[in-house]
Amino acid sequence: MENNLHNSKMWEDANLLEVQYKFRDLTIEELKNVSKTYPNFTFSMNTYTFKDGSQKDLLNFSGTVPVKYGNSYNIPIHLWILDSHPFAPPICFLKPTVNMGISVGKHVDAHGRIYLPYLQNWSHPKSTIIGLIKEMIAKFEEELPLYSLSSSEAARQSELLSYIAKITAGDTDMKSKSNIGGGKNEGCFNKITVVGAGDLGIACVLAVAAKGAADKVVLLDLSEGAAKGGTMDLEIFALPNVEISKDFSASAGSKVVVLTVNSLGNAQTYLDVIQSNVDLFRGIIPAISHYSQNTVLLVASHPVEVMTYVSWKLSAFPKSRVIGVGANLDTERFQYILTNLLKAEVLAKDAWITGEQGEDKVLSWTGCNLVANQTEAMAARNSREKVANRAMEVLKGKGQRSWSVGLSVADLTDSILKDKRKVHSVSTLAKGCCNINSEVFLSLPCVLGTNGVTEMVKLEEDPLVQEKLQSSAGSIHDLQQQLKL
Numbered sequence: 001m002e003n004n005l006h007n008s009k010m011w012e013d014a015n016l017l018e019v020q021y022k023f024r025d026l027t028i029e030e031l032k033n034v035s036k037t038y039p040n041f042t043f044s045m046n047t048y049t050f051k052d053g054s055q056k057d058l059l060n061f062s063g064t065v066p067v068k069y070g071n072s073y074n075i076p077i078h079l080w081i082l083d084s085h086p087f088a089p090p091i092c093f094l095k096p097t098v099n100m101g102i103s104v105g106k107h108v109d110a111h112g113r114i115y116l117p118y119l120q121n122w123s124h125p126k127s128t129i130i131g132l133i134k135e136m137i138a139k140f141e142e143e144l145p146l147y148s149l150s151s152s153e154a155a156r157q158s159e160l161l162s163y164i165a166k167i168t169a170g171d172t173d174m175k176s177k178s179n180i181g182g183g184k185n186e187g188c189f190n191k192i193t194v195v196g197a198g199d200l201g202i203a204c205v206l207a208v209a210a211k212g213a214a215d216k217v218v219l220l221d222l223s224e225g226a227a228k229g230g231t232m233d234l235e236i237f238a239l240p241n242v243e244i245s246k247d248f249s250a251s252a253g254s255k256v257v258v259l260t261v262n263s264l265g266n267a268q269t270y271l272d273v274i275q276s277n278v279d280l281f282r283g284i285i286p287a288i289s290h291y292s293q294n295t296v297l298l299v300a301s302h303p304v305e306v307m308t309y310v311s312w313k314l315s316a317f318p319k320s321r322v323i324g325v326g327a328n329l330d331t332e333r334f335q336y337i338l339t340n341l342l343k344a345e346v347l348a349k350d351a352w353i354t355g356e357q358g359e360d361k362v363l364s365w366t367g368c369n370l371v372a373n374q375t376e377a378m379a380a381r382n383s384r385e386k387v388a389n390r391a392m393e394v395l396k397g398k399g400q401r402s403w404s405v406g407l408s409v410a411d412l413t414d415s416i417l418k419d420k421r422k423v424h425s426v427s428t429l430a431k432g433c434c435n436i437n438s439e440v441f442l443s444l445p446c447v448l449g450t451n452g453v454t455e456m457v458k459l460e461e462d463p464l465v466q467e468k469l470q471s472s473a474g475s476i477h478d479l480q481q482q483l484k485l
Contacts, residue, residue, distance in 0.1 A: 020083065027059070027085050034129050038063055048080050048091070058082065062095055065137050069144045076100075077114070077136070079129070089122035090129060092136070100146045101247075104222060106263050106276060108145045109283030110248075147246075190215045190417045193251035193292070195284060196261035197221035197231045197244075200300060203406030204258050209239055211410040213417045218251055219244045222261065222284070252291040255450070256413050258298045259284070259311065271482055277301060278310050278483050285314035296416055296452040299324040299427070300409060305356050305476050306483075308427045308441040313485055321452040324427025326443030327353040327361055329408040330395060331425040334363075337391045344387050351388065352425050352445045353395075354459070355472045362468045363388055365460040366423075366445055415448040428453050430473060434466045438477040442469060 021027050035041060041063035048058045059081040064074035076095040082088045094112035096102060102112050109115070118127065118135040192214045194204045205219050221231050221244055234244055243250060251257060261284065263276035281301075288295070297315060299308040299322070308324035315322060330353040338348035350367035415422045423445050430442040433456065445457040459465065 021059075022084055023086060027081065030086060030129055031059070031061070031081070034061070034133075037130055038065070038133070040064060056083070065133055065140075067137055067140045067144070069141055073144070073146075075140055075146060077133075086124045086128070089119045089127065090132065092116075092119065092132075094145055096146055099148060101148070103143070103145050103147055103246075104248075104280075104283035104287065105143050105145070106280050107139050107143065109279070110287040111283075114145075115279045115282075189253070191218065191254045192216070192256045192258065192413055192417075193218040193220055193254040193288075194258045194260060195220045195222070195251075195288065196259065196301075197223060198260065198262070199402040200405060201258075201260040202231070202234065203402040204260060204300070204409045205234070205242060205406075206239075207403070207406035207410035208258075208413055209242055211414050213410075213414040214255075215241060217242045218254070220248070220251055221246055248287040248291055251288060254292040254295050256296045256298055256416055257288050257292055258300060258409055258413070259307070260300045262301050271479070274303065274306055274479070275483055277307060278485060281307065281310050281314060282485070285311055289315040289317065295321070296450075297322045298409065298412060298416075300405060303357070305427050305441045305443075306480060309439065309476075309480060310483075310485065312429070312441070318452075319429040320454070323412075323446070323448075323452055324441055324443075325405065325408055325412065326427035326441075327355070327357065327425040328412060328443075329404060330357075330361060331443075332408065332411070334391055334395050337394050338387065341394065342387055342391060344391075347384055347387060350460075351391075352459075354425060354443050354445070354465075355469055356442060356476065360468070360472055361443075362465055362472070363392065364445075364462070364465050366457050367460065412448065416450060416452065419450045421447050421449050421454065423457055424448055426453070428456065430469070434459070434469045436470060436473045438473055440473045440476045440480070442472060442476075 031043065035043070041061045043059065043061040045057055046060055047055050048060070049055050060079060061081075062076065062078040064076050067073045067075050076097065078093045078095040080091040080093075082090065092114040094102060094108060094114065096112060102108060102110060104110050107115055114136065116132070116135055116139060118132050121127070190213060192208055194201050194208070194217065197219055201219060205217055208214055209217050219231070219234065219242065223231075231244060234242065245251075259281075261277075261280060263273070263280045285297075288297070297311050297317065299311050301307040304324040304326060308322060308326075312319060312322040331351075334353055335348040335351055338344045338351060350365050352364045352366060353361050354364040355362035412424060412426065414420070415424060425443045425445050426448070427441040427443050428446050429439065430436045430444060431439055433442075433444060436442075445459070446453045447455040447457065
């Protein structure tokens with residue numbers, strides 16, 4: 001199809017008629033305006049494959065848009081026009097050349113798909129393709145979506161894009177996947193990758209390095225621009241066995257990948273904030289799971305229960321290998337308070353903070369040391385409850401600072417790498433526990449080993465605890481249903 005959109009004869013092309021665009025005249029008129037504004041764009045008809053495997057012949061166009069990011073760049077893009085245009089937004093992608101790498105961020109995922117507020121809020125006639133491209137340019141000038149690759153990086157990028165194309169097409173046979181990242185024997189090399197170079201990410205790196213369980217710690221910095229703040233300090237005061245990288249391939253062969261990233265967008269509602277995080281994870285998880293196919297994903301991003309669920313869905317990993325930091329920190333603190341401050345060590349070993357982080361956490365017990373006599377049992381239970389309430393009051397005064405969460409992360413990674421089979425309260429798939437029937441992640445006491453969760457420890461039967469956990473599961477499930485994965 002020739003590129004001159006002002007040639008009305010061109011729009012009588014049979015290809016367009018076959019597609020049966022519902023609002024053909026409106027679509028033609030708008031694309032003529034696009035061609036007038038961006039004459040370098042080339043238009044064609046091609047088959048687009050949707051996530052569910054269905055296909056449709058659609059109008060699409062590609063070209064470059066000018067972006068100023070220090071220097072001037074021409075960023076290649078590719079837009080697909082749905083047959084319900086202009087009442088539905090286009091599907092937008094970057095179109096990197098072989099020597100370009102994709103900078104995954106809040107507006108671009110590892111596939112190169114572009115996500116913008118303009119697309120989410122698309123409404124005809126206010127929204128137009130030219131308006132969309134203007135916002136695209138503005139966002140790209142804040143966060144450049146592509147970077148130059150060396151020849152070796154270009155080869156890895158090509159391999160990654162090929163892999164992502166396969167899993168997008170539904171090829172999820174994990175057994176057929178090749179081991180990416182070189183010929184190192186993963187069985188004898190303990191490597192941890194921390195994704196996100198904010199305060200929490202750096203705290204995790206320092207805590208994990210201090211713990212000494214890992215042979216190598218990689219900090220994957222996905223932010224734009226030169227190193228600054230803590231990342232720059234880590235580069236200046238180099239730590240042994242710590243590497244800072246912006247390349248996903250640096251994470252290859254990790255035994256544990258810790259996710260600390262949180263979107264810093266201008267979302268207005270709590271749901272918008274979570275959706276921004278989901279959009280960010282959509283670009284991260286496929287790349288991470290590609291380079292470390294046998295890793296354990298440890299999620300510390302907020303809200304941890306939802307983001308652990310999102311990581312599980314996007315990675316297609318077994319549920320045992322996707323866990324959240326959950327209530328591990330609160331549980332360790334609670335047990336410490338019982339043992340050292342209240343001198344109730346016998347109670348401490350069976351006491352667990354479960355459910356979700358925050359105000360809705362639930363105190364649970366895994367052992368019943370109460371005597372058989374009903375009267376004595378009631379007295380023992382009341383005594384236990386009084387001590388537990390005192391411990392909870394102390395616990396309420398403790399915040400979750402980056403360094404304390406980092407120490408908790410180091411504790412969890414140590415149990416995993418050393419196959420300690422230690423019990424931790426971590427976010428795990430709760431379906432089937434406490435009569436929970438939905439796919440939600442809640443903090444529950446679990447035995448951790450090299451493959452993640454090896455066993456879930458049964459809670460003491462308590463109708464009130466079950467009711468609280470079911471309530472948390474219901475609210476989290478309702479929230480998840482509103483997200484766009």
